[in-house]
Amino acid sequence: MLYDTFIAPFAEFEFMRRALVGTFALALGAPPIGVFLMLRRMSLIGDAMAHAILPGAAIGFMVAGLSLFAMAGGGLIAGLIVALGAGLISRSTRIKEDASLAAFFLISLALGVTIVSVKGSNVDLLHFLFGSVLAMDDPTLMLIAGIASVSLLVLALIWRPLVLECVDPGFLRSVSRAGGPAHIAFLALVVMNLVGGFQALGTLLAVGIMMLPAVISRFWARDITGMIGMAIGSAAVSGYAGLLVSYHLNLPSGPGIILVAGALYAVSVVAGPVGGLIWLALPQRHLEA
Amino acid sequence: MTEQLKFRNLTLGYDRHPAVHHLDGAVRKGSLTAVIGPNGAGKSTLFKGVVGAIKPLAGRIERNGVRPQDIAYLPQVAEIDRSFPIGVYDMVAMGLWRGKGLFGGIGRRDRDTVEGALAAVGLTGFEQRPIGTLSGGQMQRMLFARLLLQDARVIVLDEPFNAIDTKTCADLLLLVRRWHSEQRTVLAAMHDMELVKANFPESLLLAREPVAWGATADVLTPENMLKARRMCEAFDEQAQACVVAA
Structure with a gap:
């Protein structure tokens, strides 16, 4: 019974195993990025960037059909153009970075949907918007795993300036010039992980596996190391449980994964040990000293 | 000179x-x-x-x-994000940046130095406290400990x-x-x-x-x-x- 529910789907079907491996790889790379986005109050930036990837992937699709590398490459380029373009415009005009990013991603989204619709079918459009986690071939898995590995490595390399730029940017500026390059590397990581997530979850939900685990982790850990561990753990659990739920209830898998993460979020808001609602509501005697 | x-x-x-x-x-x-x-x-x-x-x-x-980056500087209003989940110890240890840079390890002797700086400003025992829980005076003590480590x-x-x-x-x-x-x-x-x-x-x-x-x-x-x-x-x-x- 337990075996049938929790293990059999993966033991019996190769596409389920692949989906599981893919979501675990995503769960290693994206959530730490999400934690930093959240701590820098850039939670919605991930969403905007995810939309910005669309036209690049769509142009890749137009040129080479459903080719993995054309679409991933196109997405990567489009994402980087938007990230750097928005940064550049905000620095050279009076528009703040979030405003120029909003302009960029809306244009990108409209452009991307237009390109896909002109060239492909509604099925293609659905693939773009929601991904196809149950149809991942070897190259796709390699791409996602590669992105996860690179982003963990780069994160380790830029860890100090990244943390310092969040806590005390003035101090970082006074001791080092590493802040700017670290910020750009970080934006590149955001784009890369969204491109990876895009393959599995589509442009609309890729950001879900990045941000939801990050927000969840805030309710369970007090320091950043613990938060990143919690975020990775909850993303992996969401991936596994989401696939199971979608298998047994015959629901779409991508949204299933994100919905499980959503459920974990709801539980965390209510019961999370760090600032969860029930702990705030329960009257606790204060300490002596 | x-x-x-x-x-x-x-x-x-x-x-x-x-x-x-x-x-x-x-x-x-x-x-x-x-x-x-x-x-x-x-x-x-x-x-x-x-x-x-x-x-x-x-x-x-x-x-x-x-060089300008070798001058230790305590700004009037530090741009510190006090809601960031980081402890006093890590914050103070950042004063070692000039010697450690991006990758240098913090060894036994460095840990003693950090402890010494915390003791010098009277913040022994505050190592693990999140910076968001510090009072204004404790915050200033912490920043002075970091200045001490900068050894400028x-x-x-x-x-x-x-x-x-x-x-x-x-x-x-x-x-x-x-x-x-x-x-x-x-x-x-x-x-x-x-x-x-x-x-x-x-x-x-x-x-x-x-x-x-x-x-x-x-x-x-x-x-x-x-x-x-x-x-x-x-x-x-x-x-x-x-x-x-x-």
Whole structure:
């Protein structure tokens, strides 16, 4: 019974195993990025960037059909153009970075949907918007795993300036010039992980596996190391449980994964040990000293 | 070579308006100088110039072999995100940046150094406390511990004792005197004239233009203070280009 529910789907079907491996790889790379986005109050930036990837992937699709590398490459380029373009415009005009990013991603989204619709079918459009986690071939898995590995490595390399730029940017500026390059590397990581997530979850939900685990982790850990561990753990659990739920209830898998993460979020808001609602509501005697 | 910082006809400011106007003079190596003057006199602006955060509108600053990033700087309003989940220990350890850089490991001896700095500011036992739970005075103590670890030849403190109680102030002043005895060059923006008289051998009185600079007793005269107070704070939007010879 337990075996049938929790293990059999993966033991019996190769596409389920692949989906599981893919979501675990995503769960290693994206959530730490999400934690930093959240701590820098850039939670919605991930969403905007995810939309910005669309036209690049769509142009890749137009040129080479459903080719993995054309679409991933196109997405990567489009994402980087938007990230750097928005940064550049905000620095050279009076528009703040979030405003120029909003302009960029809306244009990108409209452009991307237009390109896909002109060239492909509604099925293609659905693939773009929601991904196809149950149809991942070897190259796709390699791409996602590669992105996860690179982003963990780069994160380790830029860890100090990244943390310092969040806590005390003035101090970082006074001791080092590493802040700017670290910020750009970080934006590149955001784009890369969204491109990876895009393959599995589509442009609309890729950001879900990045941000939801990050927000969840805030309710369970007090320091950043613990938060990143919690975020990775909850993303992996969401991936596994989401696939199971979608298998047994015959629901779409991508949204299933994100919905499980959503459920974990709801539980965390209510019961999370760090600032969860029930702990705030329960009257606790204060300490002596 | 006894001069650590030299200002040559230095003008610093914002949008072409001077906030420090035609400052000439030198800060001796190992000296302890209070920079005083009313709000808007240009104290913070001068410090930002010294640490290289803003470029001079005219003139220059000679630092005599010290790079701007080797100057330890305590800003008046630190841009610290106090909600960030980081503890006092890690925050203080960042003072080791110059020796460790991006990748250098923190070894046994470094940990002792960090503990020593925490003890010197009276924050032993606070290692794991998130910075968001610190009081204003504890925060300032933590930042002083970080300054200690920076081990800099030149230390610039922008109003370090504002909104700080007497006890904390006295503790931190001990550190300032220790730096002085170690022949480090210290500049501090100050508002409490009693503290200045008691602790700072030299003073620079600014009111956009330098009013007086020298031994504290000679600078803090009633005439000088009156002169400084007459300074007009607002920028003149119709101001013409300055014609004083550069």
